[in-house]
Amino acid sequence: MKALLLSLMLLLPFSAQAAIDAYEFSDEQKEARFQQLTGELRCPKCQNQNIADSDAPLASDLRREVHRMLEEGESDEGIIDFMVTRYGDFVLYRPRVNETTWLLWYGPFVLLGIGVLVVVLISRNRRQSTPTGPKASxxxxxxxxxxxxxxxxxxxxxxxxxxxxxxx
The missing domain is CATH 1.10.1200 (Non-ribosomal Peptide Synthetase Peptidyl Carrier Protein; Chain A)
Structure with missing residues (x-):
């Protein structure tokens, strides 16, 4: 029993491997931009994690690409445009407002307005309506x-x- 427990304890550190990427930046401003961009870009594979937090190989490649583009002097907007061109609007946690995302941005407000209008109309009709059948004694x-x-x-x-x- 002790041998089995010892074996499991020896294998435990191997199961918790996490890749830590270490990037060298030419200045602190680029490092801050890197942190901000990797926090805003969604991992296409993980779907609900940003590329900074994801352990997926694709996220690691995207972090490396963001680092390369930053060191080459690319602007934040240029990096985001590159990612959107390659992976679509899904890669952004806050998609841009355009024809394809209009419903995403304004749909909840339209539905809320319709709901308020329905509640107002129903309450107004109930208040104004009188019994149509015979009156009670x-x-x-x-x-x-x-x-x-x-x-x-x-x-x-x-x-x-x-x-x-x-x-x-």
Missing amino acids: SEVGGQYQASEGLTTEEAERLNKLLQRDSDQ
Whole structure:
């Protein structure tokens, strides 16, 4: 049992391998730009991680490409354009507003507006609507009176039943 436990403990460090990329930058400004860009670009393979946090080989290649482009003097916008051209708008966590992303940016506000409009119309209709069927009888002094909904006989019968229930 101890041999098995010792074997597992020896294999444990090998299972937790993580590649750490070390990049040399010519100045601190480029290093800050690198950190910002790799934090904003999404890994195409991982889908919900940026390329700075992803361990995927593709993310490592993209980090290397961003580093190369920064050292060559490429602007942030140029690097982002290169990535978008290569991988599409999906690579951006905050896609640009254009014809293809209009629904993504403004769709939730349109749906919210439609929802508010529906709630307002329903509440307005409920407030303004009156019963279309026969009107209920009205109670005066504890006794029901005949109205459009009840005939005189029905009102008397209702009053007798209610009187009998209250006596019990």
